[in-house]
Amino acid sequence: DAGITQSPRHKxxxxxxxxxxxxxxxxxxxxxxxxxxxxxxxxxxxxxxxGVKDTDKGxxxxxxxxxxxxxxxFLLTLESATSSQxxxxxxAITTDRGGTEAFFGQGTRLTVV
Amino acid sequence: xxxxxxDPGPFNVPEGATVAFNCTYSNSASQSFFWYRQDCRKExxxxxxxxxxxxxxxxxxxxxxxxxxxxxxxxxxxxLSDSATYLCVVEGQAGTALIFGKGTTLSVSx
Numbered sequence: 001d002a003g004i005t006q007s008p009r010h011k012x013x014x015x016x017x018x019x020x021x022x023x024x025x026x027x028x029x030x031x032x033x034x035x036x037x038x039x040x041x042x043x044x045x046x047x048x049x050x051g052v053k054d055t056d057k058g059x060x061x062x063x064x065x066x067x068x069x070x071x072x073x074f075l076l077t078l079e080s081a082t083s084s085q086x087x088x089x090x091x092a093i094t095t096d097r098g099g100t101e102a103f104f105g106q107g108t109r110l111t112v113v
Numbered sequence: 114x115x116x117x118x119x120d121p122g123p124f125n126v127p128e129g130a131t132v133a134f135n136c137t138y139s140n141s142a143s144q145s146f147f148w149y150r151q152d153c154r155k156e157x158x159x160x161x162x163x164x165x166x167x168x169x170x171x172x173x174x175x176x177x178x179x180x181x182x183x184x185x186x187x188x189x190x191x192x193l194s195d196s197a198t199y200l201c202v203v204e205g206q207a208g209t210a211l212i213f214g215k216g217t218t219l220s221v222s223x
Contacts, residue, residue, distance in 0.1 A: 033210055035213075040215070042200070042215035042216055043157070045205075048209065090156060099144055099145035099204035099205075102159075102202075103159075105156060106155075107156055
């Protein structure tokens with residue numbers, strides 16, 4: 001158990017509303033990631049962080065922003081949710097930089113209606 | 114060429130069968146390779162790392178061919194509990210993050 005908690009676990013929101021997903025870890029790891037998983041696409045990297053206030057874009061970052069003001073929390077924000085952002089969102093951590101084993105949170109199922 | 118490609122399956126096999134999954138990757142500079150397992154509506158979990166010399170963990174054997182940029186996973190004596198989606202995972206550009214294949218679905222039946 002890598003001590004990763006995602007909240008909320010499920011959310012339904014309306015198009016155009018802002019949404020923030022939270023990833024919380026208890027192990028003090030530097031490296032955190034947000035992925036989304038969709039049928040036919042697999043897991044795709046949205047944003048990642050190598051430390052407090054150190055974030056960068058992944059493959060599918062458009063429409064998403066992140067913040068990391070504390071080591072333990074990595075927030076993913078959809079500024080104005082769209083139906084194309086309906087997905088399962090997974091947070092992950094690695095104990096070292098990106099080429100090492102990743103541990104995942106349980107996921108957040110987001111539906112934008 | 115996509116970064117990590119897998120045959121999506123599904124692979125439907127009887128208990129006791131041997132099944133092999135293949136994966137190709139595009140980043141020749143990748144140094145780390147993994148197989149993850151994902152059960153329905155759950156998070157992915159590490160099944161095994163893949164080493165250059167090949168490695169085995171019980172009924173599971175992983176192979177890496179760097180020249181062909183090809184990774185394989187062999188499952189022997191399949192169990193019902195092996196039914197899941199298997200994800201091929203490769204280190205991304207400059208080691209920024211892990212890149213996941215779309216997964217291969219395995220269904221083992223009695």
